[in-house]
Amino acid sequence: MTDVLPTRAAVELVPEPSSTVVTNPGILLYPRLRKSPYFWKSRAHGVAMYSVYNHTYHPRHYGDPIAEYWALLEDVTLWDVGVERQIEIVGPDAFAFTNMLVPRDLNRCAVGQCKYVFVTAPDGGIVNDPVLLRVEEDRFWLSLADSDVGLWATGLAHAGGWDVRVREIDVAPVQVQGPKAKAVVTDLFGSDVAEIPYYHLRHAVIDGMEVVVSRTGYSAEIGYEIYLRDAVRNAGRLWDRVWEAGRPHGMRPIGPCHMRRIEGGMLAYGCDITLDTNPLEVGYDYTWMVDLDQEADFVGKDALIRAKARGLTRSMVGVEIGGARLGTFNDGSMIEPFTVRNEAGEFVGTVTSACWSPRLERNIGLAMVATPSTPIGTTLQVITTDDVRDGVVVEKPFVDPSKQTPKG
Numbered sequence: 001m002t003d004v005l006p007t008r009a010a011v012e013l014v015p016e017p018s019s020t021v022v023t024n025p026g027i028l029l030y031p032r033l034r035k036s037p038y039f040w041k042s043r044a045h046g047v048a049m050y051s052v053y054n055h056t057y058h059p060r061h062y063g064d065p066i067a068e069y070w071a072l073l074e075d076v077t078l079w080d081v082g083v084e085r086q087i088e089i090v091g092p093d094a095f096a097f098t099n100m101l102v103p104r105d106l107n108r109c110a111v112g113q114c115k116y117v118f119v120t121a122p123d124g125g126i127v128n129d130p131v132l133l134r135v136e137e138d139r140f141w142l143s144l145a146d147s148d149v150g151l152w153a154t155g156l157a158h159a160g161g162w163d164v165r166v167r168e169i170d171v172a173p174v175q176v177q178g179p180k181a182k183a184v185v186t187d188l189f190g191s192d193v194a195e196i197p198y199y200h201l202r203h204a205v206i207d208g209m210e211v212v213v214s215r216t217g218y219s220a221e222i223g224y225e226i227y228l229r230d231a232v233r234n235a236g237r238l239w240d241r242v243w244e245a246g247r248p249h250g251m252r253p254i255g256p257c258h259m260r261r262i263e264g265g266m267l268a269y270g271c272d273i274t275l276d277t278n279p280l281e282v283g284y285d286y287t288w289m290v291d292l293d294q295e296a297d298f299v300g301k302d303a304l305i306r307a308k309a310r311g312l313t314r315s316m317v318g319v320e321i322g323g324a325r326l327g328t329f330n331d332g333s334m335i336e337p338f339t340v341r342n343e344a345g346e347f348v349g350t351v352t353s354a355c356w357s358p359r360l361e362r363n364i365g366l367a368m369v370a371t372p373s374t375p376i377g378t379t380l381q382v383i384t385t386d387d388v389r390d391g392v393v394v395e396k397p398f399v400d401p402s403k404q405t406p407k408g
Contacts, residue, residue, distance in 0.1 A: 033057065036082025037172045037228075037235030041243075045253040049330065053083040053146050061255040065328040068254035069358055072221055075250040076180035077257075078242060081218075082172040082231070087130075087142040087150045091164035094138040097157060100298050102132065103279065103290040109134050114199045114214050117142075118289060119149055120300035124278040124307055127152055129269055131216055133201055133227075141212075141227075143173065145269035156299070171212075172231035174242060177223035180249045185224050187245045189213060196224075198407045207241060209234045218256055220264030220400065222408055258329035259355045262364060265318065265397030271337070272316065272352045272366050280307055281368065282316040314349060315374045318396030321363040321382050323389040325356040339383040340367055340391065348373045351382060351391075357398065364398050367391075 034056040036042070042059050049060040059080050061068060071077050089098050099106040102117040109115050111134050119127040119142075128149045130142040142149060153166045176184050186194040189204050193213050196202055201214040210229040217223025228238050243251065258268070267273050273282055278300075279290045292305055319340075337350035354365030373380065373393070380391035395401065 036080055037231040038080040038082045038174060038239050041236055041239040042080035042253060047255075049255075054085050054144060056083040056085075058083045059253075059255045061328075061330045062253055065255075065257075065259070065330045066358055068252065069257055069259050069328070071250075071252040071254060072178050072219055072257050072260055073359070074179065075252065076176060076178040076184055076246055077219075077252050077254045078239075078246060079175035079177065079254060079256065080239075081175050081225070081256075082235070084143045084145075084173055085150075086169050086171040086173075086227070087144060087153060087166065088139065088169045088171075089142070089153065089164055089166055090136075090139045091162075092138065093163040094140060096296075097160075097162040097164045098132070098140045099296050100160075101153060101156065103292075103298050103300065103304070105291040105294040105296070106132075106134075107294075111135075111137055112201055114201055114216055116199075116289070118279050118284070119152070120279070120298065120304070121275060122300055122303060124280075124300040124303035125275040126269070126273045126277055126279065126282075127275065129267060129273060131214075131225075133212065133214060135201070135203075135212060141169075141171070143225075143227075147269060170231050171227050171229055172235060173225045173227045174239065175217050175219070175223060175225050176242065176246070176251075177217045177219040177221050179222055180251075181222050181224055183249055184242070184246045184251065185213065187248075188242065207237065209238055211238070217406070218266065219260055220266060220397075220403070220406055221260065222406055255330065258353065259357060262329065262353050262355050262366065263357055263360070263397065263399040264403070265366070265401075267316075267366075268353060272368075277368065278304060278307060280304060281312060281314055312371055314368055314370050316352075316366055316368050317374050318394045318398060319351060319354075319365050319367045319380065319382070319391045320394050321351070321354060321365055321389050321391045323363065323384075323387065326354050326363045326365075326384075327356060329353065329355040336385065338365075338385075340369055340373075341381040341383065342373055343379055343381070345381070348380070360398060364394075366396065367393075369393075 047059040048063040050057045115132045117132045128147045133141040196215040212227040340349045349369030351365045351367045378393040382389045382391040
C-alpha cells in the first residue's frame with residue numbers, strides 16, 4: 001500500500017454528513033477515491049496517516065504505531081476496515097461458481113463458516129486473498145483485499161453463463177481485536193455470539209441494526225469482525241455503540257498493525273502476494289488452501305498442478321535483518337522491496353514486508369527468495385535503500401507458529 005498523508009483541506013472538501021441525511025453511497029458512485037462509511041468516526045479520533053486501499057482512504061495509524069501495537073497485544077482495539085469491500089455472489093449457481101473461483105474445496109465450508117481463500121488467475125497467480133463468508137446456502141460474501149475482484153468475478157460469470165448475481169453490497173466491517181475483544185463482544189451481543197468458533201459467523205441485531213459477526217481479523221490476536229448491513233446509513237451509530245462498549249475495557253482505535261501481522265506471518269496483497277506469485281510459492285500447498293485433488297475444476301488448477309510437478313524455483317521465507325531499527329512498516333519503511341543477495345553477491349530475491357518487532361526486539365520480515373536460499377539458517381545480504389545488512393532465514397511465523405492465540 002502507498003502511504004499518503006492528505007492535507008486537512010483535501011480530506012474535508014465534503015462536509016461531514018448529518019446523521020439525518022443519507023448521501024448517495026459510494027458503492028453506487030464509484031468515485032476514484034472513496035471514504036469508508038466509518039471515515040468521519042475514525043477521523044474524529046485523530047488519524048495521523050492514511051493509505052489508499054481498494055480506492056478508499058484507509059487509516060494507517062493514529063500517531064503512535066508502537067502504542068497501538070501494545071494496545072493490540074494487551075487490551076482491545078477498534079479498526080475502521082470499511083475498505084474491505086464486500087462482493088456478494090448469490091443465485092442458483094452460487095456454490096458451483098464460487099467453488100470454481102477459489103482453489104479451496106468449498107464442500108468443506110458449511111453455512112455459517114468463513115474461509116481464508118485465494119482467488120487465482122489462469123496461470124495460478126493470486127488475484128486477491130479475501131475472507132469468504134458463507135452467509136446462506138447460496139449466498140457468499142468475499143471480504144476483499146486490495147484488488148478489483150468484482151470486475152473479475154462479473155466477467156467470469158458472464159463468460160461462463162453462470163446463473164448468479166455478482167455485485168458490491170452496502171456492507172462494511174469494523175474489527176474488534178485484542179485479548180479483551182471477547183469481553184467487548186459479550187457486552188454488545190451476549191455470550192452466545194462471543195463464543196463463535198474460530199472462522200465462523202453469526203447473524204445478529206444490535207439497536208435495530210442487522211449485522212454479521214465473524215470470529216476473524218487481520219491481527220493474529222483474538223478478534224471479531226462486525227459486518228454492518230445498510231452501512232452507509234448506520235455506520236456512525238454502530239461505531240459509537242462499539243466504542244461505548246469498548247471504553248470500559250480500555251479500547252483504542254488503531255490502524256492495521258503490520259508489525260503484528262508480520263510476526264504472525266500474515267500476507268499483505270500488493271507486497272507479499274500479487275498476480276506474479278502463486279499460492280505454492282507462499283507456502284499454501286494443496287493440502288490446505290489449494291486442493292489439487294478435488295474433483296471440481298477451478299481457475300488456475302491446471303497451471304498449479306504443473307507448477308507442483310516442476311517444483312518451486314522460489315519460496316516465501318522468514319528473515320531476520322541486522323542493523324538499525326527498520327521502523328513500524330506503517331511509516332513507509334518498505335515503500336520499495338529490499339533486494340536480497342546470497343553470500344556470493346548474487347541476486348536471489350526481495351524482502352516484501354519488514355519491520356522492527358517491539359516484542360522480539362529485532363528486525364523481521366518476509367522475503368521471496370530462490371529455492372537454494374530457503375533453508376533455515378541460510379545467511380543473506382539485504383540491500384536496503386540506505387545500506388547493506390546481514391540477514392538470515394528463520395522459521396515463520398515468528399510468534400505463535402501454531403496460531404493458538406486467535407483461536408483462544
